[in-house]
Amino acid sequence: MSIAKECGSYIDFNEVMQMTDATALEAWNVTATDFPRSRTTREQLAYLIRYAILAPSSHNTQPWQFHIGMDHIDLYADRSRSLAVIDPDHRQLIMSCGAALLNMRVAVRRFGFTGQVEVMPDPDRPEFLARIKLGLPVTPDKGDYELFDAIPQRHTNRQPFELRPVSYQIADQLSKAATNEQAWMIRLHPDAKQQAAELIAAADRVQFHDKEFRRELSQWLSPARSDRRDGIPVEAKPGRPIMNAPMVVRTFDMGNSVAATEHGLATGSPVLMVLGTELDEPLDWLRNGQAMQRVLLLGRTYGISASFLNQVLEIDRFRAEFAQLTRRAGYPQLVMRMGYGPPAMPTPRRPVEDVITWK
Numbered sequence: 001m002s003i004a005k006e007c008g009s010y011i012d013f014n015e016v017m018q019m020t021d022a023t024a025l026e027a028w029n030v031t032a033t034d035f036p037r038s039r040t041t042r043e044q045l046a047y048l049i050r051y052a053i054l055a056p057s058s059h060n061t062q063p064w065q066f067h068i069g070m071d072h073i074d075l076y077a078d079r080s081r082s083l084a085v086i087d088p089d090h091r092q093l094i095m096s097c098g099a100a101l102l103n104m105r106v107a108v109r110r111f112g113f114t115g116q117v118e119v120m121p122d123p124d125r126p127e128f129l130a131r132i133k134l135g136l137p138v139t140p141d142k143g144d145y146e147l148f149d150a151i152p153q154r155h156t157n158r159q160p161f162e163l164r165p166v167s168y169q170i171a172d173q174l175s176k177a178a179t180n181e182q183a184w185m186i187r188l189h190p191d192a193k194q195q196a197a198e199l200i201a202a203a204d205r206v207q208f209h210d211k212e213f214r215r216e217l218s219q220w221l222s223p224a225r226s227d228r229r230d231g232i233p234v235e236a237k238p239g240r241p242i243m244n245a246p247m248v249v250r251t252f253d254m255g256n257s258v259a260a261t262e263h264g265l266a267t268g269s270p271v272l273m274v275l276g277t278e279l280d281e282p283l284d285w286l287r288n289g290q291a292m293q294r295v296l297l298l299g300r301t302y303g304i305s306a307s308f309l310n311q312v313l314e315i316d317r318f319r320a321e322f323a324q325l326t327r328r329a330g331y332p333q334l335v336m337r338m339g340y341g342p343p344a345m346p347t348p349r350r351p352v353e354d355v356i357t358w359k
């Protein structure tokens with residue numbers, strides 16, 4: 001059991017697990033030993049989707065659909081699950097799908113195939129994000145196994161982290177992992193961290209002041225003991241559960257208290273990482289989503305936890321100001337705090353049957 005002090009209250013990991021409906025968490029019980037190795041390619045492809053759906057997604061919207069063909073999976077963005085207020089261009093939605101795609105690529109490799117991915121294959125159908133095939137047989141290496149094992153161990157961890165620093169060596173490896181996915185990742189300089197925290201807090205105040213933002217957020221918060229299969233359980237948010245109750249979030253402008261919490265998390269975390277891309281088009285968002293997930297999984301293999309402070313990139317003027325802090329050209333896409341934290345709880349997933357269509 002791990003107990004962490006958070007905003008004057010305590011999160012008790014075991015208690016939280018008991019509060020969440022067990023069936024909503026069953027997706028996390030997936031095991032490699034059940035991979036249907038001697039069955040058809042279609043059945044094997046369907047098994048990979050069990051790993052895809054464990055990817056993070058903004059507000060846990062799980063905005064993806066998978067069509068299974070004879071020898072491939074087609075990944076589609078499900079725009080019916082978009083967030084009109086914080087993500088009107090579907091930037092985060094496509095990044096979330098990118099994370100699901102990366103999980104599939106990692107799983108394909110672990111099960112002994114090279115994988116073949118064609119991204120955005122049809123310009124007339126922008127929601128068709130990728131086609132994945134198993135490819136040729138290959139022998140996975142230690143790194144492939146470790147990355148794969150990290151998939152069900154990764155959870156967004158919004159609790160405070162230890163002061164223990166993340167070594168430059170690990171931070172460099174994480175940045176290289178992002179570069180390999182055609183994105184960039186920089187560690188914010190300590191001087192820039194304070195300015196970043198202030199911008200993050202300012203963005204919180206602006207967002208919480210907006211009724212439409214509060215309404216959208218409250219729709220994706222699920223109350224304690226809910227059997228809902230999407231959205232963020234209130235227990236996964238820091239602070240007292242009552243403060244996170246959907247009705248309270250919708251009704252009151254808690255901008256100042258949220259801003260203070262997030263400011264503290266930003267300055268108190270060993271590192272703030274910014275992931276970004278050279279351009280700002282859907283293909284870049286898909287790449288960035290894959291980079292994010294590769295970084296998160298690799299980080300997990302070193303015992304590193306992460307959570308997001310993305311509000312600052314959800315408002316154009318703050319995003320432009322934040323871009324200056326990175327001291328490089330390009331578009332910041334995600335802000336993540338990283339460090340060593342207590343265990344974090346899994347969040348629900350929709351049943352895999354709900355996101356698969358057989359062609």
Ligand SMILES: Cc1cc2nc3c(=O)[nH]c(=O)nc-3n(C[C@H](O)[C@H](O)[C@H](O)COP(=O)(O)O)c2cc1C
Binds near residue numbers: 057096
């Ligand atoms: C593109 C993207 C943006 C996100 N932005 C935030 C954010 O600004 N604040 C936050 O607390 N969580 C953020 N998250 C985390 C999601 O809320 C989280 O992934 C989701 O609730 C599922 O939980 P899990 O990551 O523990 O599986 C983001 C996730 C993604 C993929």
